[in-house]
Amino acid sequence: MYELVQAGERTYYINSPAKIGLYLEGERDVYLIDSGNDKDAGRKVKKLLEQNGWELRAIINSHSNADHIGGNRFLQERYHCKVLGTGLENAFTRYPLLEPSFLYGGYPCKELKNKFLMAQPSEPQVITPEDLPAGMELMELPGHFFEMIGLRTPDDVWFLADCLVGEETLCKYHVSFIYDVRAYLETLERVEQLEGKLFIPAHMQAVEDIRPAVQRNREKVHELLGLIESLCGEPLVFEQVLKGVFDHFKLRLDWSQYVLAGSTVRSYLSYLYDEGRVVTEVQDNLLLWKRA
Template structure:
């Protein structure tokens, strides 16, 4: 882990639980794409910089999940680098309590206020086109989180953040976190058609062709949606559907999985309701979900 791998003359990635991009700029200056999960990840990145005599100019965050911004504060404190994050995700990066609060739907208990869901705050600025290095392009990748982006480097390497996962991860966890299902599917269709010299997903192997993996991720989303529909042939409350989803995919619930899968289930239900495939009924002061039977 935390091995520096060169892809092109300018572009590298640091192999880690959430792959980190590293791009050489002018002279000995470099920038990072994401910063790892925590202070320890930041230290390992700093060691790589020091071994190569590189100076960190900036960190470009793809989105505000803790495993992508966790090294921000340490690296900014050590190097004085600037940090950029896209749109709404910039607010989450500056105020990380927003992530567990969003997932829980209120003030989160201590069980959720840990480094896997709540990074340390850092001095992030809103990502703009003017803030990008010469030759860089940001690629909108919404769906997994609010305003997630990827980046295409000057030498045509595309960093894809969390817009798709490896087959192994999907087979292990089954239900990947999604904020907006409609946007997520649109993003996957867009990624399926992208061309680049190399693709670097955060949670899958580097590849020259990403289309097949994008298709697999699309199929998994549709599989989960169909499973949810089978769980509410009659009016069912959210907790019953969530319990059924955990059972159907042989998942084990804990506090973290409850909020991650629970938030994702709510997003699926919203998407299915907007598409007219489920409806809501209110009985005995309970909101119940029911599949809409097609004729």
Template structure:
């Protein structure tokens, strides 16, 4: 864990549960793409920087999930580096309670206010093309999270953030976190057609050909949509639907899984309703979802 993996002479990633990109800008300066989950991740990154006599100039966050921004505060305090974050995500870095609050739908209980869902606050500026080093490109990747982006480096390595899950993760958990299903599917179709020297997803292996994994993720989205549509042949309340999904997929419910899967299922229901496949009714003050 936290091994520095070279992709090209200029681009690397640091192996950890959510890959951290590292790009050499010259002989001494480097920038990061995301910063890991917490202070400990930041400390490991600092040790790598010191071992190579590199100076960290900036962190470019793909989005504001805690496992991508958790090292920001420590590294910013240790190195004085700048931090840049896309649009809405900037508020999540300054007010990290927004992530568990968004997932829970209200003020989150203590069970959700921990480092895996709530990073330490960090001072971030707005990510724009002008803030990037020369030769970098921002790649919009909406769907998984608010305004998520990836980056293409000057040597044609593409960092894809969380727009893809590994086959192993999808086979084990079946449902990956999605904020906007329609946008997510469009992103995956776009990613299928991308060219690049190497593709580095945050939660899957780096590969030269990303299209097969993108298609596998697309297929899983449609499979989940069909499962929800099938279960809603009988009018179901949200809690009943969640219980059936967890049981059929063999998932163990806890607070984290409830909000992560629950938020995603609500996104599926919104998409299925907006596209005319599911309707909503209210019976005895209960909302019920029914396949049309």
């Protein structure tokens, strides 16, 4: 874990729980794509940089989930480097309490104030094309989170953040986090059309052909949409819908899954509601979801 893997002439990634991209400009200047899940990840990145005689110039955050920005603060304090991201993601990066608050839908209790949901704060600025190395391309990848981005390096290597998860993860957890289902499906359509030498999602193996992974993730979204719609054959409160999903896949609920999968199931319900496939009614002060 945390070994440096060369993916192109000047493009590397650090094999970690959420893969960290690295692009070398010139002889020494390094641009990171994300920074890992905590300060320990930051320390390991620093060690790799020192071993190679490299200097950190900037961290480009694909989005603000804690496992992608957790090393920001440690590295920014050591290198005084820029942290770059998109506007709304930067708000979460600067004020990490926003993430567990958003996921829970209220003030987060102590079980939710952990490094997996709440990184240490860092000071980001809005990314512009001028901030990128020559030849690096930015692509918007909304859906998983608010304003997530991907990046293509001049070596024709794509870093795709969290817009895809691998087959093992899909089979184990089934409900991967999605904020906006419609935007996510549109992102999959765009990613499916990409050309490149190598594609590196953060939570699956690097692949030369991204299309099978796109199709598998799309199938899982539609499977979940069909499941949730069928569960609403009788009027259910949200908690019953969530229980039905977990019972169907034989999953076990805990605090982390309650907020991550729970937020995702709410997003699926919103999509189905906007599509006219489910409707709501209030009975006895309960908001009920039912199939249209």
